[in-house]
Amino acid sequence: MKTRLLISGLVITILLLTQACTRSLDPEVPCNFVQSSQMQRVSWKQSLPVKLMVHASVPQAYWPSIEEAIKHWNLQMNIKGVKGPTFVVELWGVGGAVAPDQDFNNMIYWMSDDWEPSLANQQARTTIYWTGSRVYEADIRINDRNHDFYTQEDVEALEEDEYKMKVDFQSLIVHELGHVLGLAHNADSGSVMQTELASGVERRVLGKVDTDSVSCEYL
Ligand SMILES: [Zn+2]
Numbered sequence: 532m533k534t535r536l537l538i539s540g541l542v543i544t545i546l547l548l549t550q551a552c553t554r555s556l557d558p559e560v561p562c563n564f565v566q567s568s569q570m571q572r573v574s575w576k577q578s579l580p581v582k583l584m585v586h587a588s589v590p591q592a593y594w595p596s597i598e599e600a601i602k603h604w605n606l607q608m609n610i611k612g613v614k615g616p617t618f619v620v621e622l623w624g625v626g627g628a629v630a631p632d633q634d635f636n637n638m639i640y641w642m643s644d645d646w647e648p649s650l651a652n653q654q655a656r657t658t659i660y661w662t663g664s665r666v667y668e669a670d671i672r673i674n675d676r677n678h679d680f681y682t683q684e685d686v687e688a689l690e691e692d693e694y695k696m697k698v699d700f701q702s703l704i705v706h707e708l709g710h711v712l713g714l715a716h717n718a719d720s721g722s723v724m725q726t727e728l729a730s731g732v733e734r735r736v737l738g739k740v741d742t743d744s745v746s747c748e749y750l
Pocket residue numbers: 539540541706710716725726
């Protein structure tokens with residue numbers, strides 16, 4: 532059987548601010564995080580939990596996968612010693628245009644039509660906005676135009692070869708939530724932050740490299 536390797540992309544957006552003076556900072560160990568121009572780890576610092584919203588464009592059949600992915604991150608972060616939840620969903624089914632933009636809402640959008648043809652192999656894309664090295668917004672776009680997804684409910688209901696041709700939605704969200712926290716891609720074979728997620732592959736469980744990385748910043 533032919534397995535297509537698909538890419539889940541990260542786009543980094545940097546907010547440029549005019550600063551009267553810039554304090555020089557000692558470079559930080561990257562710990563697999565995106566780094567600022569001053570070599571600082573880009574993260575939410577002490578501002579956890581990240582408050583997410585799910586746009587109404589995301590079909591309700593996929594909401595439980597989002598909940599499971601969040602539960603998993605929250606549990607693993609608690610085990611590492613982070614107090615309280617890392618992610619909470621404040622609102623489900625938020626209305627309005629499917630037009631991801633910088634608006635200070637951390638929104639998950641379902642893109643049925645609007646996706647750059649040159650980036651068709653991306654299954655999803657997370658955009659983080661930061662100033663200094665502090666993230667103040669993150670948006671996740673799901674590429675429904677070019678990809679098909681499956682859920683745990685599908686696994687239980689469908690014939691194996693039906694869902695094996697699709698992308699595991701929960702694994703995808705686990706990965707994108709890593710980007711929301713500031714994690715970059717990681718080539719480690721145990722990492723949920725690997726660049727490629729093949730159809731039919733479930734990578735829902737954080738690797739040691741992932742929990743070590745986030746502990747480096749958030750503990
Ligand atoms: Zn990615």
